[in-house]
Amino acid sequence: MTLTNFISFIGNADLSDPVNFTFFLGTMAMTAASAFFFLSLPQFDSKWRTSILVSGLITFIAAVHYYYMREAATSGGVTTEIRYIDWILTVPLMCVEFYLILKAAGATTKHLKTLIWASLVMLVTGYFGEVADGGTAMPALWGLASGVAYFYIAYLIKYGELAKLAASAGGAVEKAHKTLTLFVLIGWAIYPLGYMLGTADGQWYSFITAINLDMDVVYNIGDAINKIGFGLVVYAAAVASKK
Numbered sequence: 001m002t003l004t005n006f007i008s009f010i011g012n013a014d015l016s017d018p019v020n021f022t023f024f025l026g027t028m029a030m031t032a033a034s035a036f037f038f039l040s041l042p043q044f045d046s047k048w049r050t051s052i053l054v055s056g057l058i059t060f061i062a063a064v065h066y067y068y069m070r071e072a073a074t075s076g077g078v079t080t081e082i083r084y085i086d087w088i089l090t091v092p093l094m095c096v097e098f099y100l101i102l103k104a105a106g107a108t109t110k111h112l113k114t115l116i117w118a119s120l121v122m123l124v125t126g127y128f129g130e131v132a133d134g135g136t137a138m139p140a141l142w143g144l145a146s147g148v149a150y151f152y153i154a155y156l157i158k159y160g161e162l163a164k165l166a167a168s169a170g171g172a173v174e175k176a177h178k179t180l181t182l183f184v185l186i187g188w189a190i191y192p193l194g195y196m197l198g199t200a201d202g203q204w205y206s207f208i209t210a211i212n213l214d215m216d217v218v219y220n221i222g223d224a225i226n227k228i229g230f231g232l233v234v235y236a237a238a239v240a241s242k243k
C-alpha cells in the first residue's frame with residue numbers, strides 16, 4: 001500500500017467515531033492475523049497445516065469484508081449484507097475447524113454437515129431479523145429462531161458426540177476443543193447482544209439501548225475475539241503437539 005493509497009484508505013473518516021475506528025482497526029487486525037497464520041504454515045506438519053490454513057482463511061475473508069464495511073460505514077452506507085456474507089463464509093469454516101481437529105479422533109463429515117446446517121440456519125434467520133420491519137414482532141421472532149440454532153450448535157460441541165470424541169482423544173486435541181467450545185459459548189454470545197442493540201426499536205428488549213453501544217461496534221469486537229482468538233487457539237494446539 002503506497003502512502004497515497006493509505007491516506008485515501010483513511011479518507012476523511014472521523015476516527016473518533018467508534019464505528020469507523022473499530023472497522024479501521026478490524027481491517028488491520030484481520031490482515032495482520034492472516035499474514036501471521038499463512039506465514040506460519042511451513043513450520044507445521046501436514047496433520048495441522050489444513051487447520052492453520054483455515055484459521056488464515058477465516059481472518060483473510062474477514063479482512064476483505066472489513067475493508068468494504070469500513071468503506072460503507074465511513075460513507076454512511078449499510079454494512080448488513082456485507083456482514084452476513086462474511087459470516088456465511090467464515091462461520092461454516094469455524095465448523096470445519098472443529099471437524100479437522102477431531103477428524104483423527106473419529107469425527108465424520110456427518111458431524112460437519114450438521115454443524116454447518118445449524119450455523120446457516122442461525123445466520124439466515126438472523127439476517128431476516130435484521131432486515132425485518134422494526135416495530136413488528138419479527139426481529140424478536142427471527143432472533144429467537146436464530147438463538148435456537150445457536151444453542152443447538154453449543155449443545156452439539158459441548159455435550160454431543162464431538163465432546164465425547166475430544167475426551168477420548170485427550171492431550172492437545174481435547175484442550176483445544178474445550179477452549180474452542182468456550183469461544184462458542186462466551187465469545188459467540190456477544191452477537192445476540194449486538195443484534196438486540198441493533199433491532200431494539202419497539203421490541204420487548206428495547207431496554208437494552210441503555211447500553212450505549214452501536215451494533216456494529218459490538219459485532220466488530222465479537223469478530224476480533226472470535227476470528228483471531230479462535231485461530232490462535234488452533235495455532236497454539238498445533239505448536240503444543242509439536243513437542
Ligand SMILES: *C/C=C(C)/C=C/C=C(C)/C=C/C1=C(C)CCCC1(C)C
Nearest residue numbers: 126143146147150188191192195226
Ligand atoms: C466470525 C463471525 C462469527 C463467529 C459470527 C457469529 C455469529 C453469531 C453467533 C450470531 C448469532 C445470532 C444469534 C444467536 C441471534 C440473533 C442473530 C444473530 C445472527 C446475531
